[in-house]
Amino acid sequence: ILNVEQSPQSLHVQEGDSTNFTCSFPSSNFYALHWYRWETAKSPEALFVMTLNGDEKKKGRISATLNTKEGYSYLYIKGSQPEDSATYLCAVRDDKIIFGKGTRLHILP
Amino acid sequence: GAVVSQHPSWVICKSGTSVKIECRSLDFQATTMFWYRQFPKQSLMLMATSNEGSKATYEQGVEKDKFLINHASLTLSTLTVTSAHPEDSSFYICSARPASVVDTQYFGPGTRLTVL
Numbered sequence: 001i002l003n004v005e006q007s008p009q010s011l012h013v014q015e016g017d018s019t020n021f022t023c024s025f026p027s028s029n030f031y032a033l034h035w036y037r038w039e040t041a042k043s044p045e046a047l048f049v050m051t052l053n054g055d056e057k058k059k060g061r062i063s064a065t066l067n068t069k070e071g072y073s074y075l076y077i078k079g080s081q082p083e084d085s086a087t088y089l090c091a092v093r094d095d096k097i098i099f100g101k102g103t104r105l106h107i108l109p
Numbered sequence: 110g111a112v113v114s115q116h117p118s119w120v121i122c123k124s125g126t127s128v129k130i131e132c133r134s135l136d137f138q139a140t141t142m143f144w145y146r147q148f149p150k151q152s153l154m155l156m157a158t159s160n161e162g163s164k165a166t167y168e169q170g171v172e173k174d175k176f177l178i179n180h181a182s183l184t185l186s187t188l189t190v191t192s193a194h195p196e197d198s199s200f201y202i203c204s205a206r207p208a209s210v211v212d213t214q215y216f217g218p219g220t221r222l223t224v225l
Contacts (some may be wrong), residue, residue, distance in 0.1 A: 004152070032212055043113065044202075044216040051212075089153070093212075096168075099145075099153040 004092050006100035013080045014108050020076040021103040023090030027071035035064055035075055036089040038102070044089060047075075080107045111137050113205050115217035122193055123225055130188045130220045132203030138183035139205035143214060144176075147200040159186050183208075193224040 005024045013019045023033065032051045036044040048057040053068040061078045077084055087102040112135040122128050132142055140161050145153040157178050159165040165178035175197075177189040186205075190197055202219035 034212075036216075041218065043218045046213065046215070049212050091153075097155060101150070101152045 004090060004098045004100040006088075006090050006103050008103060009101065010104045010106070012106045012108055013077075015080055015082060017080055018076065018078045019080055019105070020074050021088065021105075023073045023075070023092075023100055025071050025073075025090075025092040025098075027068055029094040030068050030071075030092065031095075032093045033066055033073050034089075034091040034093070034097075035073070036091065038087045038089055039085075047088075075103075077105075080105075082107050082109060111135075111205075111207065111215040113139075113203065113215045113217040115203055115220050117220060118218060119221040119223075121223045121225065124194055125192055127189055127191045128193055128222060130190075130201055130203075130222075132186045132188070132205065132217050134184045134205040134207075134215070137205075137207045137215075139186075140183065140208045141206040142180055142186040143204045143206070144178060144186075144188050145202045145204070147202065147219075153202065156188075190222065193222070195224045198222055198224045 007022050034049050035047040038044040048064045050066040055066040057064050063076045066073045085107045087104045089102045090100040091097050114133045116131045142159045144156045146156050147153045155168050156171045157165045157167045159178045159180040161180050161183050167173045180186040204214040204216045206214045
């Protein structure tokens with residue numbers, strides 16, 4: 001895996017709106033994809049680990065999907081709340097783990 | 110959930126001095142710990158993987174004599190930046206993997222190093 005791309009880099013969303021962002025990766029030699037939420041001055045917190053094409057995971061208002069054939073994962077947040085403001089990191093593992101630069105999400109009150 | 114601490118959370122040092130950063134798993138045993146570095150607006154980059162009781166495995170381009178890693182117990186790994194230079198200024202973050210789980214790592218909060 002050469003590169004893990006996350007888009008957009010930054011996102012402003014009105015409180016109550018739903019949103020989603022993308023993690024793209026080369027689809028060869030894929031083993032697992034991780035999503036983390038990273039609040040300022042805190043430790044990154046694991047959200048999901050996905051390994052199989054078509055995987056869908058959900059945790060409260062946050063869900064994620066995985067398409068290993070085309071090399072992308074979406075993270076969805078439904079009904080955004082101020083506490084969702086954070087940087088969301090995607091990491092993809094084949095023989096080593098490669099992180100994207102993250103999507104910084106700002107929830108506007 | 111599992112907690113990993115890092116100390117110090119920030120440090121400022123003079124060029125040429127050495128700085129030690131500690132990473133501790135507080136409520137679980139970590140056979141493997143990872144050290145990452147993040148420059149501004151860049152991704153977390155894996156520097157090295159440390160296994161308890163053995164030598165660390167360094168990623169390509171990371172000088173093992175400059176970034177000394179010790180993982181002497183199942184709950185503690187240390188990273189020592191030797192003879193630090195301004196270009197070593199960065200955010201260093203560790204993670205720890207529990208003995209029983211392969212695909213999970215718990216991160217510390219990171220250490221901001223500034224070398225003057």
